[in-house]
Amino acid sequence: MNRTLLRRLAIIAIAPALVACSSDNSPTADDAGPAGPQRAAVSWLADQPAADGLFTSHYADVETGKTVAFVDHGLNLDLYAALTELGDDKTAETVYRATIEKADEYTDPPGGTRYAGAVGKLASMVQAHGDDANALGSRHLIDELEALLVKKGEEAGRAKDSPDSEFQSTNIVNQAWVVRALATAGSDDADAAIDFLLKQQCDDGSFREEMTAAPCADGRGSVDGTAFAIQSLQVAADEGSDEVEDDIAEAVDWLIGAQAEDGSFGGADGANVNSTGLGAVALALTGHDQPAAQAAAWVASLQVADGPEKGAIALNEADRSAAGSKAIADVDRDRYVRASVQAVRALTALPAENASGSR
Incomplete structure (x- = not known):
């Protein structure tokens, strides 16, 4: 890609x-x-x-009332994507280079957890930039994503943070980034990731945000979850994944009805x-x-x-x-x-x- x-x-x-x-x-x-x-x-x-080259976020500390500065690397990747979309390649490149220099801080911040969604989003942006996601310095992002996927059982294909715990941060947005990265890379694990994503599609065509191993037989999803799923599935379809067109069409029908x-x-x-x-x-x-x-x-x-x-x-x-x-x-x-x-x-x-x- x-x-x-x-x-x-x-x-x-x-x-x-x-x-x-x-x-x-x-x-x-x-x-x-x-x-x-x-x-x-x-x-x-x-x-x-x-x-x-990085946008600095701020928040108000609820205890002290002071404004605290921090760098949200995921937001900077979004900024890179937006600037690229708008045609400001020079600023986009500056943001991109500054962000990938902090890749470890983004995907593996202090505390010992590797976040699957962050790895998937970073890999997708690296691929979109035209770089090899499996050769980002010493990082092999696609190999890392494949290692974060559940290999068997009801959760097969789900990307999970490592080490695994009850406090998993992965949701459908993160899974969508993982699907996009693996499909673009032509990974053998892409189909499994897609299949788990499709488990989150409800019978009305929408996608729920919070993922579970059980298929969404009933219920209503969200606009954000459905829109993210459509985009990642469309990328997968463009990259050669079969039999997702009907799922995309059902999701689009629901989205139009929700407008x-x-x-x-x-x-x-x-x-x-x-x-x-x-x-x-x-x-x-x-x-x-x-x-x-x-x-x-x-x-x-x-x-x-x-x-x-x-x-x-x-x-x-x-x-x-x-x-x-x-x-x-x-x-x-x-x-x-x-x-x-x-x-x-x-x-x-x-x-x-x-x-x-x-x-």
Whole structure:
């Protein structure tokens, strides 16, 4: 697999002019049309990494009230993917190189646990970049993933953290990254990983997020779990995996049925750009352009239109209004970056007649 994986998953090719985007937030005629939101997004996202090439997250300590800084390497991989999707290869490359230098901190942080989802996500991004996931310095990521798969029994094909314990962090999102990495690598274990992923598909076509060994004979899954599963299964199908087309089609049918009239997707807490962005990408990837465009338009409506944070995509209407005229505080910036990198790929589904991506 070469570096085209991320762009092959895109809905529409990004205009070459996006590569030359600057961080100038002044409005121009180029802000009009479907490419305008993309230009604004890449400009804002490109300003987020620090001098070392990594975006630094922050959180407020509940006991002391102090703001604590930390580097979330998984989020930086998402930032790399978003910048690649938008055509800012230079900044994307900086983020990628800085992140893989910290690969051990990401997949095997202090404490003695190797996280299967982190290994799968890292391997997928390394493959998308065009590098050999089995030759990342001293790391052999595909071999490591294969070693993390359960080999027999009801859980055969499930990727699990090592050492195994009752506090497994693996869920369907992590399994989806593992499926993508193994399928792209042509691993002999890819089919087993796919089979366990398909156990999580419920009878209504959706995918549950929390995995179990028992097939999901009834119940309802989630938008996020279903969208992630669709994307990974589509990659597997493109790489030659057989007999997943019907499963993808059933999942897409459920996803379309879960979309609100305004184009948004959400969960128990209501509509949000993360779920809507994921839904838009899954729909467009499978050729459902109209519902994908409706989702994209809803995402674009939550993009900050002007001010110091022009181009950021807010999680919801409250966040969009809060960032409309002032700089985002460090303790809140992480939330906007997470929302933006997960939602930004949806912007490529904006219809040509869309006059503006933000309001």
